[in-house]
Amino acid sequence: MVELVSDPLKLYELKTRKSKVLFEEASSYMPFGVSSNYRCFEPYPIYLKRGKGSKVWDVDGNEYTDYILGFGALEVGHAHPRIVEEIRNATEESTILGFEYEKTIELAKIIRNRYNVDMVRFSSTGTEATMHAIRIARAYTKRKKIIKFEGHYHGSHDQVLLNINPMKKESRVPSSLGIPEEVLVNTLVAEWNNYESVEKLVKAHPNDIAAIIMEPVAMNMGLILPEKDFLKGIFDLAKEYNFLVIFDEVKTGGKFYSGAAGYYGLKPDLITLAKSIAGGLPLSVIGGRKEVMSVIGPGSTAHGGTFNANPLSIRVALVTLKEILTQQALYKISTLSEKLQKGYEDIADDLDIDLTVVRWGPSGMIYFSEKAPKNYKEFMKLDFQTWFSYFYYMIYRDILPMAGFNEQWTISIAHTEDDIIDHIEKAEEAIKVAKNEKLNLDLFEAF
Ligand SMILES: Cc1ncc(COP(=O)(O)O)c(C=O)c1O
Numbered sequence: 229m230v231e232l233v234s235d236p237l238k239l240y241e242l243k244t245r246k247s248k249v250l251f252e253e254a255s256s257y258m259p260f261g262v263s264s265n266y267r268c269f270e271p272y273p274i275y276l277k278r279g280k281g282s283k284v285w286d287v288d289g290n291e292y293t294d295y296i297l298g299f300g301a302l303e304v305g306h307a308h309p310r311i312v313e314e315i316r317n318a319t320e321e322s323t324i325l326g327f328e329y330e331k332t333i334e335l336a337k338i339i340r341n342r343y344n345v346d347m348v349r350f351s352s353t354g355t356e357a358t359m360h361a362i363r364i365a366r367a368y369t370k371r372k373k374i375i376k377f378e379g380h381y382h383g384s385h386d387q388v389l390l391n392i393n394p395m396k397k398e399s400r401v402p403s404s405l406g407i408p409e410e411v412l413v414n415t416l417v418a419e420w421n422n423y424e425s426v427e428k429l430v431k432a433h434p435n436d437i438a439a440i441i442m443e444p445v446a447m448n449m450g451l452i453l454p455e456k457d458f459l460k461g462i463f464d465l466a467k468e469y470n471f472l473v474i475f476d477e478v479k480t481g482g483k484f485y486s487g488a489a490g491y492y493g494l495k496p497d498l499i500t501l502a503k504s505i506a507g508g509l510p511l512s513v514i515g516g517r518k519e520v521m522s523v524i525g526p527g528s529t530a531h532g533g534t535f536n537a538n539p540l541s542i543r544v545a546l547v548t549l550k551e552i553l554t555q556q557a558l559y560k561i562s563t564l565s566e567k568l569q570k571g572y573e574d575i576a577d578d579l580d581i582d583l584t585v586v587r588w589g590p591s592g593m594i595y596f597s598e599k600a601p602k603n604y605k606e607f608m609k610l611d612f613q614t615w616f617s618y619f620y621y622m623i624y625r626d627i628l629p630m631a632g633f634n635e636q637w638t639i640s641i642a643h644t645e646d647d648i649i650d651h652i653e654k655a656e657e658a659i660k661v662a663k664n665e666k667l668n669l670d671l672f673e674a675f
Pocket of ligand 1: 299354355356383448476477478502503
């Protein structure tokens with residue numbers, strides 16, 4: 229007799245047998261078989277072969293509609309023909325020149341106008357950009373301490389690896405081994421959407437805060453918007469106590485035409501951009517006020533990198549920002565995202581289940597809860613057992629809905645109305661299964 233399998237995790241395993249074999253092989257050569265802890269996955273990750281448009285294909289031959297999009301880095305979709313063409317042309321003329329590349333100036337001007345900053349410097353990853361932004365803020369203010377928020381992620385450098393996804397109850401939880409306490413002494417942690425928590429830290433160190441760094445829309449604990457006037461309150465505090473505001477727009481920068489700063493009509497002292505701005509190639513930006521950026525230079529404040537502003541990334545970023553991620557394109561993907569949100573809300577009504585959707589432009593997240601969390605502590609109280617069941621069932625039904633419990637969906641310009649209709653149909657099935665079949669997986673911090 230054939231046994232009917234309904235456990236979403238078993239269904240995942242039945243579908244991805246070759247990935248399991250590769251994972252076992254990879255684990256002999258790479259810790260956990262992956263190249264980034266964020267790709268660790270229970271019971272093993274899917275190994276992909278290729279992508280095109282909104283689809284990706286794995287080693288078992290499964291085709292998935294991709295809403296992960298390289299953790300939001302691929303709003304242009306996979307293998308966009310114009311980007312493929314530009315990469316071909318660019319590589320024929322060298323991928324690294326050592327001196328400055330002429331087209332970098334055009335990109336600097338575009339970023340300056342689009343993101344309302346006076347000056348920019350380019351690096352390759354989001355991690356580098358936030359690391360440099362913090363150094364610049366310290367050099368400018370001649371102060372040591374920074375404030376970050378619990379649940380916010382700013383990359384994999386020591387001073388920001390604190391309280392990212394703490395599973396422990398302590399108030400200060402380093403997010404990695406190997407970081408000396410002395411390094412973290414100058415990193416203070418506040419609670420998102422809690423103005424008093426920021427004010428308290430500032431008043432305790434009135435002359436020591438160099439900067440506050442934040443994801444202006446929190447996108448590493450699901451998706452949590454800032455409450456009304458919260459950001460404005462922080463800007464006022466920064467003015468009063470002479471510290472800088474850094475918007476880490478590595479994720480948010482690609483969601484709206486001028487990022488979160490433009491969306492909320494604010495002008496931070498420094499911003500960082502990465503992910504989607506270079507159409508899937510590694511490029512990051514530190515941008516900000518002229519006075520602040522001017523501390524960078526030989527003999528003063530360090531900023532360097534062999535691959536910084538390499539011709540390949542610069543050319544693809546120019547194509548991405550000028551031709552692909554236009555105002556109209558971003559409007560279109562937001563509209564599709566709104567349809568997806570509506571689809572989930574209808575499912576919640578039809579199935580009479582507590583489900584809340586939070587959406588910001590082309591990205592959104594579903595919570596199995598009556599209301600949306602407003603900070604990390606509320607986020608961690610959510611029902612993840614139902615979420616995991618929904619998540620693995622979606623993958624079984626060929627949809628990669630988001631990268632994990634603390635991520636969100638992203639819609640690319642390659643997604644279609646049919647993709648969304650298909651997503652909603654499968655989500656209804658997945659949520660019906662999840663109502664009855666919970667998955668009790670351990671949450672772990674993928675730092
Ligand atoms: C808000 C934010 N900042 C910084 C980073 C680090 O970027 P990267 O992975 O390119 O180093 C990330 C990565 O997910 C991020 O989400």
